[in-house]
Amino acid sequence: xxxxxxxxxxxxxxxxxxxxxxxxxxxxxxxxxxxxxxxxxxxxxxxxxxxxxxxxxxxxxxxxxxxxxxxxxxxxxxxxxxxxxxxxxxxxxxxxxxxxxxxxxxxxxxxxxxxxxxxxxxxxxxxxxxxxxxxxxxxxxxxxxxxxxxxxxxxxxxxxxxxxxxxxxxxxxxxxxxxxxxxxxxxxxxxxxxxxxxxxxxxxxxxxxxxxxxxxxxxxxxxxxxxxxxxxxxxxxxxxxxxxxxxxxxxxxxxxxxxxxxxxxxxxxxxxxxxxxxxxxxxxxxxxxxxxxxxxxxxxxxxxxxxxxxxxxxxxxxxxxxxxxxxxxxxxxxxxxxx
Numbered sequence: 001x002x003x004x005x006x007x008x009x010x011x012x013x014x015x016x017x018x019x020x021x022x023x024x025x026x027x028x029x030x031x032x033x034x035x036x037x038x039x040x041x042x043x044x045x046x047x048x049x050x051x052x053x054x055x056x057x058x059x060x061x062x063x064x065x066x067x068x069x070x071x072x073x074x075x076x077x078x079x080x081x082x083x084x085x086x087x088x089x090x091x092x093x094x095x096x097x098x099x100x101x102x103x104x105x106x107x108x109x110x111x112x113x114x115x116x117x118x119x120x121x122x123x124x125x126x127x128x129x130x131x132x133x134x135x136x137x138x139x140x141x142x143x144x145x146x147x148x149x150x151x152x153x154x155x156x157x158x159x160x161x162x163x164x165x166x167x168x169x170x171x172x173x174x175x176x177x178x179x180x181x182x183x184x185x186x187x188x189x190x191x192x193x194x195x196x197x198x199x200x201x202x203x204x205x206x207x208x209x210x211x212x213x214x215x216x217x218x219x220x221x222x223x224x225x226x227x228x229x230x231x232x233x234x235x236x237x238x239x240x241x242x243x244x245x246x247x248x249x250x251x252x253x254x255x256x257x258x259x260x261x262x263x264x265x266x267x268x269x270x271x272x273x274x275x276x277x278x279x280x281x282x283x284x285x286x287x288x289x290x291x292x293x294x295x296x297x298x299x300x301x302x303x304x305x306x307x308x309x310x311x312x313x314x315x316x317x318x319x320x321x322x323x324x325x326x327x328x329x330x331x332x333x334x335x336x337x338x339x
Contacts, residue, residue: 002055004028005236006076006117008108009083010058011038013198014123014188016045017229018082023051025233032061032072032083045194063104069111078236079112081105082123084163094155101159102166109170109180117179119242120171121235124164124182126221126247127157130304139307142184142245152299178243181235185228186221186249186306189325192332200225201338204329207259209339210272215256217277219303221249224325227315234314241314248311250319252303258326265327266334 005022009015010031022029023046033039039058047053059072063083073079085100105122112120130140132150146153146161153161164182171180188200197205206212231248235241253261256277263270280301312319333339 002026002028003077004030004075005078005080006030006032006059006073006112007080007082008032008061008104009081009123011042012082013192013196013200014185014225014228015082016042016193017190017225018080018232019056020046020049020051020193021226021229021233022080023055027078028055028057030057030059030072030076032059034060034062036060041194049193061107063100063107066107069107070114073111073115073117076112076115077118079108079115079117079120080123080232080236081108081112081120082232083108084123084160091155094158097155097159098162101163105163105167106170109167113170113174113176119179119181119236120167121181121183121232122164122167123232124167124184124245125157125160126184126186126249126304126306128161128164129184129245129247130306131157131161135302139305140247141307142247142310180243181241182245183228183231183235183311184245184247185231186223186247188225188228189222189322189329190225190320191328192336192338195336195338197333197336197338201329201333203255204258204262204326205333205339207255207262207273208266208269208330208333212274214276214278215254215259215274217254217256217280217301218299219252219254220299221252221304221306222322222325223249223308224320224322224328227311227319231311231314234316238314244310246311246314247306248308248319249306250308250322250325252305253322253326254303261323261326262330266330 005027010019011033019029061068129144132147132153148158171177259273263273
């Protein structure tokens, strides 16, 4: 009988890819959904991808409710916690993001510890590492932490930072820090498995559908979702992964570079894809009227680089090029009739 993994957030962009990777590796997956109706959609999506559905189970869990967590974790050898709220438009009350992120992490980890799981893999983010600091040329590493009180730290970055901090505190109190692994991905792009673009692909969608008239001078590290999923699976059993954080991003690209890549690979959409960068002052002014940009205005004019060498060692191979992840996203948006 294969090892059973409780995977929270299976209906998400990353969660679906993680489920597919786990099933391909021979695990039995017990995926959590907040809405039971999502289970059929996830099953259909994974079935179309060729996954073995005989090793797929579902449970209903809510990050803000205690019900069901103990039963969901019962009998599991591993716990993988990918579920976390993510909104492009930051809420007026930041606790709408922070509370479910932190409390959901608490519920997941306590259920896993009570069930005696061997290892817990937590999906964190580079926003828990590289934000709230003065500009710097050197890469951010696993030893760095975001300063929630720092300039330009939005509610999402604070939610991921506080959730991961809480996870390490819980594991330390239980004397089991070595049984936790945090995966800290950059901006996740890559192939969509269904018609839900989530939030990660929205930037590419907006570049391709003509809704961005000009390009702010902003850069983001990019990582392919398939690399992030594989890193999660590798972290379950790697002897050296326990107690470690793994920032993972292939390289940073400015929006203009992303737009140029899309224009090259999708010439039929070239007229809609913006060509010109706007000055930083103009981008900050425009951010007052664009909620998506307003949530990221602290990144205007800055470049953050991360050290992904530990994640590359964990995977045992090079990362998929950022350009490939961008193109795969664009193709998926077209194939899924999202644009």
